[in-house]
Amino acid sequence: MSDSEQPNESTEKKQDDKVDTGDEDHMHVKVYAPFKVYFDGVATSISAVNDTGPFDILPKHHNFMTLISQGEVIVRTDKAEEKFKISHGIMHVKADDVVVFLDV
């Protein structure tokens, strides 16, 4: 698990709240808990588990809110894949911006 509290790559928010990730194959992902940021940067996909089962979020996904269950959250970037074991959380997806609130 990354101890980094700094964003991995910088992202900018445009005026219409659309996240600028450089191109259409990437999205901004932030995975954090009240006292720790696990991931903050540009990614190609994110996977997690909810009541329905495992699911993936790719760029251009429809607006989405879900309660995520115990399991692994996997964030894939161009360079690597980061896995975080979680107990529970909330995922919010909007306009290529994915925020995962952990331990809530």
Place this chain on the structure above:
Amino acid sequence: MKRPNEIEREEVAMSTLVELTSVFEGIASMRIAQIKNQVLQATKFFDDLWHIYSQLRVDGLFRFGRSQSEDNVSDKELYIIITAEGGFSGDIDQKLIHYMLKTYDKEKNEIIVIGHHGAIQLAQRGISYKKYFKLPVKDQNINVTPIIREVQKYKTTAVYYQEYISLMVQDVKRIDLAAAVKEQSKQTTETEEIISEFNYIFEPSTYDVVDHLERSMMQIAISQLILNSKLAQYASRFRAMSASHQRADEAKSDLHLAYNRAKRGIKDERLKEIINGLRKAKAEV
């Protein structure tokens, strides 16, 4: 008059006390810095969560995360009082209990006490409480789920807590829990955008997500109030230790002065004896 070696022993004991109070003062000061940082971090997280929640809610009502629950809700008002675990926190707990008792009515209120010192204070006053929880030792990921379960059984909840104003000033406060949640969100900007089933996919359902968010925000709000109280308790301890340190230091200086005086007194006495002896010897010659 005390003998110098007696005073010297007392001075050594006082030096230990000076060092001890200085250590406690240092620890309290360090813990204050740590907790302040954690409060700031959690506030940012809460703001982001509130931003989403405020877009979700359209009726302005806070339902304590029980919109789908069919359990009976008590008309009584629940009082949650957050006190220290040990009695080493200055006089702030007594102030808090005194403040709570101004409005307490056993027919209308029930009490949940957090912190052993508060439970003792209530017992000494003959006031019964419904539940007692230990004040969490850790400052991160505080598990307040059992408290939230109790909160959901009551129509309203007021939290009595200690607020850190500065290192030398701490206050006791009361806040309505629903207001506490909103209070936490005062830094966030209002948004016009509404999140609904028309523009979002919800899993498992909208109400499940809203209830979960409300419970989460109550948890964060209570955790923040606990952290705030701990901050005030550490500051109160710092203040008490600072005063003790100063008193011990003054006592040590006084003892050192008394030791020097006693030592000089003995020297003077010996000198007198020598001079008298010499005079006697001179007179005999």
